[in-house]
Amino acid sequence: MQQQKQSKILSCENIVVEFDGFKAVDDVDFSMNQGEVRFLIGPNGAGKTTLLDCICGRVRPSHGHVLFKGANLTLKQEHKIAQLGIGRKFQAPSIFASLSVADNLDLAAHGPRGVLASLSSRADKQRQQRQQEYLELIRLQEQQNVEAGSLSHGAKQWLEIGMLLMQDPDLLLLDEPAAGMTDDETTRMGEMLHRIAQQKSVLVVEHDMDFVRRFAHSVTVMHEGKTLCEGSMEEVQNNERVQEVYLGRSGERTAH
Amino acid sequence: MVITALLLAPLLLSDFRLGLLGRFLAYAILALGLDLIWGYTGILSLGHGVYFGLGAYCAAMYLKLEATGGKLPEFMGYSGIEQLPFFWQPFRFAWLAFPLAMIVPAALAAMLGYFAFRSRIKGVFFSILSQALALVMVTLFLSQIGLIGGTNGITNFKTIFGHDINDSATQRAFYFLTVATLALTYVLCRWLVHGRFGKLLLAIRDAENRVRFTGYDPVGFKVFVYAISAALAGLAGVLFVLQVGLITPTEMDVPHSIRMVLWVALGGRATLIGPILGTLLVNFGENALSESYPAMWSLMMGVAFLACILFMPRGLMGLVNDANRWIKNRRERSSSTRIAEKSVTSHATTETIENSVV
Numbered sequence: 001m002q003q004q005k006q007s008k009i010l011s012c013e014n015i016v017v018e019f020d021g022f023k024a025v026d027d028v029d030f031s032m033n034q035g036e037v038r039f040l041i042g043p044n045g046a047g048k049t050t051l052l053d054c055i056c057g058r059v060r061p062s063h064g065h066v067l068f069k070g071a072n073l074t075l076k077q078e079h080k081i082a083q084l085g086i087g088r089k090f091q092a093p094s095i096f097a098s099l100s101v102a103d104n105l106d107l108a109a110h111g112p113r114g115v116l117a118s119l120s121s122r123a124d125k126q127r128q129q130r131q132q133e134y135l136e137l138i139r140l141q142e143q144q145n146v147e148a149g150s151l152s153h154g155a156k157q158w159l160e161i162g163m164l165l166m167q168d169p170d171l172l173l174l175d176e177p178a179a180g181m182t183d184d185e186t187t188r189m190g191e192m193l194h195r196i197a198q199q200k201s202v203l204v205v206e207h208d209m210d211f212v213r214r215f216a217h218s219v220t221v222m223h224e225g226k227t228l229c230e231g232s233m234e235e236v237q238n239n240e241r242v243q244e245v246y247l248g249r250s251g252e253r254t255a256h
Numbered sequence: 257m258v259i260t261a262l263l264l265a266p267l268l269l270s271d272f273r274l275g276l277l278g279r280f281l282a283y284a285i286l287a288l289g290l291d292l293i294w295g296y297t298g299i300l301s302l303g304h305g306v307y308f309g310l311g312a313y314c315a316a317m318y319l320k321l322e323a324t325g326g327k328l329p330e331f332m333g334y335s336g337i338e339q340l341p342f343f344w345q346p347f348r349f350a351w352l353a354f355p356l357a358m359i360v361p362a363a364l365a366a367m368l369g370y371f372a373f374r375s376r377i378k379g380v381f382f383s384i385l386s387q388a389l390a391l392v393m394v395t396l397f398l399s400q401i402g403l404i405g406g407t408n409g410i411t412n413f414k415t416i417f418g419h420d421i422n423d424s425a426t427q428r429a430f431y432f433l434t435v436a437t438l439a440l441t442y443v444l445c446r447w448l449v450h451g452r453f454g455k456l457l458l459a460i461r462d463a464e465n466r467v468r469f470t471g472y473d474p475v476g477f478k479v480f481v482y483a484i485s486a487a488l489a490g491l492a493g494v495l496f497v498l499q500v501g502l503i504t505p506t507e508m509d510v511p512h513s514i515r516m517v518l519w520v521a522l523g524g525r526a527t528l529i530g531p532i533l534g535t536l537l538v539n540f541g542e543n544a545l546s547e548s549y550p551a552m553w554s555l556m557m558g559v560a561f562l563a564c565i566l567f568m569p570r571g572l573m574g575l576v577n578d579a580n581r582w583i584k585n586r587r588e589r590s591s592s593t594r595i596a597e598k599s600v601t602s603h604a605t606t607e608t609i610e611n612s613v614v
Contacts, residue, residue, distance in 0.1 A: 019595040056469060096459040098526075105453050108470050115476045118453040149462075167470060252405035 009034045009171055009201050014064035017050050024050040025061070026225035031172070037197040040205045041236075042222035043245060050204045051222070052173045054191050054201075056082040056088040064189065068171065083113065087169035091176050093156035097149030100161060101140050104148050105131045130166065137192075138162040153180040153231035161189075165196070172196065174204045178211045190215035207221075215228065262435045266582050271424050275499060278431040280539040282495035284440050284501075285434075287519045289488030289536045292445060293608040294517070295525030296454065298461030298483050299378065303386035304489050304516050306393045307361035309508030311490025314360060316410040317344060318353035319421070323414040330412075335402025343403075351415070357494045358487040365486030369479040378464075390510045409504030421501065430498045436530070437495060441488060445528055447482075457481060457528070524573025533572055545591035 011031035013086045017024045025047040040048045053059045055066055057078040065074040073081050082088075096104050109127045111117075112144070135141040138158040143151065148159060153245050157180060164172055178186045186208070193202055193215060206212050211217065212233065218237045221228040229236060236242055266274055286308055293299050320329050326348055330342060354376070368389060372382055404410070419426045448454055451550055459467050462473050467474050497503050498601040506512065516540075523534020541560070545553035568575055 016427045025371075058465075058469075077473070078465075078468040078472050082469050094463050096455075096462045096466065098458050098462055099455055102602045107455055107459055109453070113472045113479050115453070118456055118477075119448075119451065121452045163466075163470065 006025055007034050008032070008245050009036075009069060010062065010203075011067045011174045012051070012055065013067070015051070015054055015061045015066070016063035016138055018062045020187075025054065027064070028222075028225070028227055030220065030227060032201055034201055035197055035199075037202045037204065037215075037217060039216035039219045040203060041207075041209075041219060041221060042228070046222040046232065047225040047226075048222050049175055052175055052203070052205060056086055056173055058088075063252055073142060082167070084167070085168075085170035087162050087164040087167045089157075089164055089172070089174045089177060091179070093153065093160050095148045095151075095156055095159050095163070097147070099148055100145050101148050101151070102131060102135070102144040103133060104159055105162055106130045106167050108166040110166065110168040115178055134165055137163070137165070147244055153181065154185055157181060158185075161192075169250070170200055172200060172202045174202065177204060178208055178209075180208065186211055259435070259439060260512070263432075266428055266431060271427065273428065274431055276543060277536075278427075278434050279507060280536050281431075281434045281438050282499065283490045283516070283519065284492075284532040284535040285438050285495070285538060286416075286489045286492035287523070287535045288438075288441050288445050288514060288528065289485035290516055291520050291525060291528070291531040292342075292448065292457070292488075293485040294520060295463065295531070296449060296457040296529070297478060299478065299482070300383045300517065301386045301482070301485070301512050301513075302510065302517065303382045303388075303390035303393075304485070305508040305510070305513035306390050307365060307486035307489035308463050308516075309393070309397070309503065309505070310361045310364065310495040310499045311357040312408065312507060313404070313493075314347065314353055314357035314490070314504040315494040316413070316503045317347035318350060319413040319416060320410050320499065321348050322416065323412060323592065329410075331408065332402055337402045341403055354494065355386050358490045360598040361490035361493075362483040366479055366483040370475070371483040372479045373475045373482075377444045387510055387513070390508060390513050394505045394509050397508065405504075407504065409502060409506075411502040413501055416498070422471030434495045434499070434605070437491065441491070442528060442532070449528065452566075453477075518561055522561070522569075522571055523611075524571030524576075527571075527573040528574035530571050537572075 008031050011029075015025050015028045015030070019187065028047070028051060030051065038050070042048055046190055050059065054061050055068075055073070055075060057080075061074065065072055067073070068081075068084060068086060071084060072085075073084070076084075096107065099107070106127065109130065111127070112121075113125075132141070135144055138161060140151075140155060140159060140162070143155070146170075148156070151159060157177065161174075161177065164174075174193075178189050182187060191213060193204065196202055204216075206216075216233050217230065219233055219234055220230045221242050223241075228241055228245065229239045231239075286304065289306050290301065291303055317438065321344070328337070332340075343537075346356060372385055377385060398406055400406060401408075412430070413421050415421055416426065424525060449457070454579070456467065456472065456477055461479060464474050493507075496507075496582075519535040519538050520531045521534070523532065524530025524540055538557075542553065542557055545556055549556065570577075
């Protein structure tokens, strides 16, 4: 029991997030182990993205708290949470459009974050080497001097993932990483998630059920702000409540 | 080349024109600072006149006290003030007054910036806030006739470090001082902008949230660059007072602050040459137009500005960059067609050879 508690990297306890009285996340308990890839699925408006926002400090829970590596994140500012080792990828790719691809990675690179450090910082061999490695990994080495804003949607997604890796976090929060990617790229993304998980923990919000089926080992289903069930993909698919939620929704959709 | 031209200018221009050029070059220092905060960081300040004015007043207070020999300035006497107010005391000393001309604006900007940026006030809301600052300061300065000269401002300086301030040799020295300061400011901004710090400014402009979730606190960077920008405005104010011999609250007012933004917009945001070019062009343009069309010039300037904003949103430097790119593309295209033609002809020759073999 003690052992298990130590290997927990993240635990959210009784999280409630309210927007004007509407409970987007309603009393959620959620935890993840070190080195785990967890998929978070559920219909639209289930509170998946809000839960990610809550973990990375973008929204504050009105109740409950988030523990990361034993530290309470609830009152910490976003940049502090990032410094503690949580990286966040947004649904819409968020990159520095007027900087080159290489500079995007360079700024993300793990290192001092202060104003003075940025004034005195000069090119660092180790950082450059890592930058080249990741450029190769995200297959943007030929476009490294291109303005990031001119990349395709898919390439921006890759760049953002690359920036996250340069940041060297212990926990990655990925919101729909495969959106807007070709089949080939989706496969590559899925494989990479598992490669990343050899050293880090990854929490993925995903809508593309094919992608989830292929790459998810453990899944948490959310519905109307609550966690519905948790388990392997097979267990989750056979869960009656889950079927109800998904089928109920698709029934609604055909009724329209 | 530009520097040599500026250094040779005193030989070619009349004292009056040289005075104008010197004044506009002082404005260019402010424009560089404004470009750091607006062009690079994406924060539009509509109250930079305040920082310019504060710097100018600091220098003016020193010059005034040198003129009166440390005694009470005449406008205080008229208002029945009998003792030099406490906040005038530091300005009896040049070694305090001139550094303060940069420290006071920087400190005010840092304070305002800290509270605004920490509360995540940005975009239009920050611009309005900065404009409100200008209004408050102008009203304050206008109301304090006895303490700071009110509408008349501070003027009637006599000497600086014992030299006659109106002497053309002294004025020429100020001109060279302005050129040197502008050059140094340019070098400083270049250094700031080309390093990691400058990239972070652009990153904040592009995606502030990404900066935050990457682990940087944008507040520190924004406060720092806003303070530097204000210090440069203060420095410009000092050089302005030295050359013009007068500072009034009008120089701090909102319309003047907006005009400063236009210099940067016209020259080209997020370039360093652009703001300098824009400042000189707009000010000389205004000057020429106001001489030839005293009644119409401000209307003409307005139309010119509208045209610029509508048709070249990235300013003059944007046009220059576009032109460069166009020329480069054309050259590449013509060379690539040449290569293509060559390969076609070589292909054709192999074909004929093959044919002849067959």
